Amino acid sequence: MFPVAEVVLLNRNDIRRALTRIAHEVAERNQGTADLVLVGMRTRGVPLARRLARILGEIEGRPVPVGELDVTLYRDDLPMRGLRPAIQQTDIPVDITGKVVVLVDDVLYTGRTVRAALDALMDFGRPRRVQLAVLIDRGHRELPIRADYVGKNVPTSRREEVQVRLEEVDGTDEVLLIKPEE
Amino acid sequence: MELKTLSPRDAGSLVPGAPARRRHILDLDDFTAEEIDYVLYTAARMKEILGRPIPRVAALRGRTVVNCFYEESTRTRVSFELAAKALGADVVNMSAAGSSVAKGESLIDTVLTLQALGADFVVIRHPQSGAPYLVARHTRASVINAGDGWHAHPTQALLDLFTIKEHFGRIAGLKVVIVGDILHSRVARSNVWGLTKLGAEVVLCGPPTLLPRTMVSAELWPPVTVEYDLDRALMGAHVVMPLRLQRERQQAGLLPSLREYIRLYQVNPKRLERARPEAVIMHPGPMNEGVEISSEVAHGPRSLVERQVANGVAVRMALLYLLSGAVVEG
Numbered sequence: 001m002f003p004v005a006e007v008v009l010l011n012r013n014d015i016r017r018a019l020t021r022i023a024h025e026v027a028e029r030n031q032g033t034a035d036l037v038l039v040g041m042r043t044r045g046v047p048l049a050r051r052l053a054r055i056l057g058e059i060e061g062r063p064v065p066v067g068e069l070d071v072t073l074y075r076d077d078l079p080m081r082g083l084r085p086a087i088q089q090t091d092i093p094v095d096i097t098g099k100v101v102v103l104v105d106d107v108l109y110t111g112r113t114v115r116a117a118l119d120a121l122m123d124f125g126r127p128r129r130v131q132l133a134v135l136i137d138r139g140h141r142e143l144p145i146r147a148d149y150v151g152k153n154v155p156t157s158r159r160e161e162v163q164v165r166l167e168e169v170d171g172t173d174e175v176l177l178i179k180p181e182e
Numbered sequence: 183m184e185l186k187t188l189s190p191r192d193a194g195s196l197v198p199g200a201p202a203r204r205r206h207i208l209d210l211d212d213f214t215a216e217e218i219d220y221v222l223y224t225a226a227r228m229k230e231i232l233g234r235p236i237p238r239v240a241a242l243r244g245r246t247v248v249n250c251f252y253e254e255s256t257r258t259r260v261s262f263e264l265a266a267k268a269l270g271a272d273v274v275n276m277s278a279a280g281s282s283v284a285k286g287e288s289l290i291d292t293v294l295t296l297q298a299l300g301a302d303f304v305v306i307r308h309p310q311s312g313a314p315y316l317v318a319r320h321t322r323a324s325v326i327n328a329g330d331g332w333h334a335h336p337t338q339a340l341l342d343l344f345t346i347k348e349h350f351g352r353i354a355g356l357k358v359v360i361v362g363d364i365l366h367s368r369v370a371r372s373n374v375w376g377l378t379k380l381g382a383e384v385v386l387c388g389p390p391t392l393l394p395r396t397m398v399s400a401e402l403w404p405p406v407t408v409e410y411d412l413d414r415a416l417m418g419a420h421v422v423m424p425l426r427l428q429r430e431r432q433q434a435g436l437l438p439s440l441r442e443y444i445r446l447y448q449v450n451p452k453r454l455e456r457a458r459p460e461a462v463i464m465h466p467g468p469m470n471e472g473v474e475i476s477s478e479v480a481h482g483p484r485s486l487v488e489r490q491v492a493n494g495v496a497v498r499m500a501l502l503y504l505l506s507g508a509v510v511e512g
Contacts, residue, residue: 070227072241073231073239073240073241073269073503074239074240074241075240075241076240078241078507079507080507081507081508082507083203083507084503084504084506084507086223086224087224087227087228087503088227089227089230090227090230090231091230119240120239122236123234123235123236123237123238123239124234124235124236125235
């Protein structure tokens with residue numbers, strides 16, 4: 001399958017504005033950032049969580065802790081056969097019991113990654129509330145999961161691919177929609 | 183189906199080496215250095231899981247691990263059991279005593295039976311060298327060698343490598359001295375493979391009856407140094423690994439007396455002065471305190487023995503996870 005069309009969904013400024021808006025929404029909904037913990041989901045949720053934390057720190061004038069979560073071992077969609085995916089580091093730096101945890105990911109699609117992340121979180125403690133922030137919601141949920149904060153809703157076909165590129169991981173900031181050849 | 187964690191643009195740059203397609207863990211002789219690094223990398227992630235309030239994930243949910251032990255073992259069997267359970271697998275323990283093995287069933291028949299009962303992994307310890315290889319040829323399950331005769335104990339060697347790397351931050355360039363009954367030691371053999379592949383300098387030290395020169399022929403074995411004098415062997419050592427000395431070796435005529443062995447080869451504080459000031463002590467267990475190792479050293483500040491036991495669970499988790507997608511040919 002060769003891509004015939006790449007559409008830029010968000011450019012660098014769009015991403016910055018979306019994150020700034022989400023940060024304000026997070027602060028507004030939770031009346032500040034006390035008790036707040038941001039947890040980025042590997043891979044690209046982690047730099048997004050760090051950026052949100054930085055903006056929230058500027059808005060509220062106090063640092064917000066950031067954790068990193070790899071959910072590979074909690075997935076329900078690992079194929080029975082084939083090479084196992086590499087496991088990346090998980091680091092939840094604070095006790096999340098009683099806290100408000102905002103899970104951060106780049107793309108919300110089937111919801112299975114979020115389901116796995118919820119399972120993983122519960123093994124670390126009992127948060128008072130868990131919210132979900134994503135840069136892109138592309139639809140096609142397979143589980144009853146929705147995001148509390150969305151950068152951009154993008155109707156997609158299952159054959160298309162949403163590719164989020166971030167400076168920290170990919171050297172550039174943009175979100176592409178890649179349409180396969182008909 | 184979107185599986186972001188499988189995307190090559192994520193995985194490639196993050197790990198030290200690409201994982202090989204491997205179905206069994208029989209010994210380390212056919213591992214590349216990159217593959218060993220990858221196992222150690224994965225084990226470090228597993229160790230983090232073991233430190234969580236609830237150390238249990240779902241990666242092996244629905245899989246069955248059979249511990250098939252034809253020889254006594256506590257720590258290895260328990261370690262595999264904890265590793266499998268931490269990954270969410272079901273574990274069945276089978277020991278030769280009290281099973282149909284005692285009624286004369288052959289090893290192959292036993293393994294075929296376990297396969298028919300749904301074993302995905304067979305962890306086998308057997309007094310005969312090579313038994314896990316025979317099993318691997320007759321089953322669709324993944325076979326992990328938990329010690330066969332005098333031949334190999336790859337999971338012990340990997341946990342030793344992990345512990346050394348965790349402590350020193352590297353393995354290449356370190357001097358590791360393995361002391362004692364090398365002749366009968368599967369731990370020593372697997373460690374020689376693993377340590378030399380990762381660039382450590384390995385010195386084997388013991389009485390000539392337990393370390394015949396013919397054993398370390400350059401064609402069959404990676405380059406190691408043989409040294410019969412412990413004081414000389416320990417000069418500049420980073421890691422000292424005394425092996426368990428079984429008292430039966432004296433009855434077999436391999437040692438003049440236990441007292442002489444202790445005098446010449448026991449690792450004690452006086453001996454250790456020859457090693458580097460930052461040297462550490464490791465032991466595959468179970469220890470014969472007062473024989474190959476003195477109690478002060480076994481439980482002293484330089485001892486990594488308890489760390490080895492804890493790390494064993496993480497390393498075995500990594501192996502079970504990495505094998506769990508193995509493809510069965512045919």
